[in-house]
Amino acid sequence: MSMMVQVEGLTKVFVKSRSLRELALRPFRRRERITAIEDVNLNIRRGEILGLLGPNGAGKTTLLKILTGLLVPTRGWGRVAGYDVVRDPTRVRLSLGFVTSEERSFYWRLTGRENLHFFGRLSNLTGAGLRLRCQELLERVELDDAADQRFMTYSSGMKQRLAVARALLHDPRVVIMDEPTRSLDPSAARHLRRFIQEELCGRQGKTILLATHNLEEAESLCGRIAIISRARIRIVGTLDEIRAAESPRDRYRIVLNGTLSAQGGPYRIVDEVAMEDSRREYTLEVDREGEGLTCFLREALNTSCRVVSCQRLELPLQEVFDRVVQADEEAT
Amino acid sequence: MSHLASKLWAFFCRDLQHEVSYRVSFLFQFAGSFFFVTTWFFISRSLAAAFQPPDELPGVSYFAFVLVGFAFFQYLQSTLNSFSSKIRQEQLTGTLEAMLVTPTPAALVILGSALWDYLMTTFRVGVVLLLGAGLARGFGEQVGFQVSGLPAFFVLLALTITAFAGIGILSAAFTVWLKRGDPVNYLISALSALLGGVFFRVEALPGWLQYISRLLPITHALEAIRKALLGGAGLAEVAGEMQILLLFSVVLIPLGLVAFVFSLRQARVAGTLVQY
DSSP, X not given: OXXXXXXXXXXXXXXXXXXXXXXXXXXXXXXXXXXXEEEEEEEEETXXXXXXXXXXXXXXXXXXXXXXXXXXXXXEEEEETTEETTTOHHHHHHHEEEEOSOGGGSOTTSBHXXXXXXHHHHTTOOHHHHHHHHHHHHHHTTOGGGTTSBGGGSOHHHHHHHHHHHHTTTOOSEEEEESTTTTOOHHHHHHHHHIIIIIIIXXXXXXXXXXXXXXXXXXXXOSEEEEEETTEEEEEEOHHHHHHHHOSSEEEEEEEESOOOOOXXXXXXXXXXXXXXXXXXXXXXXXXXXXXXXXXXXXXXXXXXXXXXXXXXXXXXXXXXXXXXXXXXXXX | OOHHXXXXXXXXXXXXXXXXHSHHHHHHTTHHHHHHHHHHHHHHHHHGGGOOOOTTSTTOOHHHHHHHHHXXXXXXXXXXXXXXXXXXXXXXXXXXXXXXXXXXXXXXXXXXXXXXHHHXXXXXXXXXXXXXXXXXXXXXXXXXXXXXXXXXXXXXXXXXXXXXXXXXXXXXXXXXXXXXXXXXXXXXXXXXXXXXXXXSOGGGSOHHHHHHHTTSHHHHHXXXXXXXXXXXXXXXXXXXXXXXXXXXXXXXXXXXXXXXXXXXXXXXXXXXXXXX
């Protein structure tokens, strides 16, 4: 099976509860409906890390909760490791681990090891196998020294690492992570990202769905990215594919020695800055086929300018994200 | 160890570790029972002359009568509260969601969560009964527990637990649905204290209320347990009450589980599973 997560036409509509005042004044009025996700389609291949990006309230958590069986969809279907999330929730839960950024999901007065033992038993582990697995995971997330301290004494980073260990107890094939580095300092976040990439994905070949607000994290970890906005997945693809879709023209930064007398051509000068000496820096927007760039460089050489540097500018993910979200807001 | 036993053991260990971490609270939780038993001992002494024991329990004192009533009323209250309060506590601490993403069925999560309370209440009931007997002896009186009634008592205890558990699970279903203000808990608890023969004989009630009291499992449980513990009744003598308690169990446990699974599904549809 190459697709470990499949989602098709997934829609979740919440019915808003009414206040007593509303019930008294308009008892027969239809209750307001809120669409959290609408017609979501998504496939994640085995061993892939897919980043799910979106502004607050876009529907990321709703999608994750449907996949973990905590929410029932209104329409559409989802499969994890080939099992339907509504019809076969037990097999789905045997196949996936869920890492939440919610620190409250542990027993604070129990130690890290006691917490893992408890959740391990609920994940069908028993006896010596359970003890060994807990110890192995505690070592892998570097909590073995603090394993017998109470959870409430842990730092945010330690709590988050224990959440990762808990999700891996039953060695799931799919790991769903909801903002795993949210409360971590930069060093701890970097450490966890390396663990996800090298250990979980690289060595163990797990499939990972990672919801995050951290665009840098998505850029560095994820093979593909899905941007969700206003309940719908607006775009899915590799970073290059998304950049290409969002910006059909390339940008270049070119430094010339001398002043160009531009004749005009299939390029657009977005910015021009005078530098020290007689150098000038041009930011250029050109077509993908290279015609505009060739034309600009030819003009530069014809006017006796020397090309000091020529650098292709990649559209930052932040800008791609902003464009997708903004376009969506304008469309609605 | 089977998965079921292992999971129940996990809940037991978790709650034991949690309780032991609050050492003072763990030790002092029996203090309330001590003061209650002592208070009722002296109330009973002042009401002793006015109390007429049931025909099948001649010579039984009011203190013995109320001691058994109070001990098992605690059982009912604990059952009613443990399922719903555990669920609510797990919602508040955020651990309910973490448990429900494991392969353990929701119904087992509920039963396992209440296991500790059940065991502790059983222990507390034992302490209350022994405390009462000790107190009475200290003042030169007798509660009069009958060893010959113990086999029937243990069977009745098991049936009482299952009958009460059905109501408790139903109460948990309401907690998942309504979050607060579970009507089952309020209604059954209040009606049981009033009509169940906890503090006074059911025969003291008007006739129509006596009929209503028959609809409560505690009424039958208390009658039978008093017969066994205070009258030394054997299994055959309490067979009628045992059948009624069995009927309550057979009806209420599946009903409670169905209601709980239904409420859980509704909460998953409405997205209110971890709201509180």
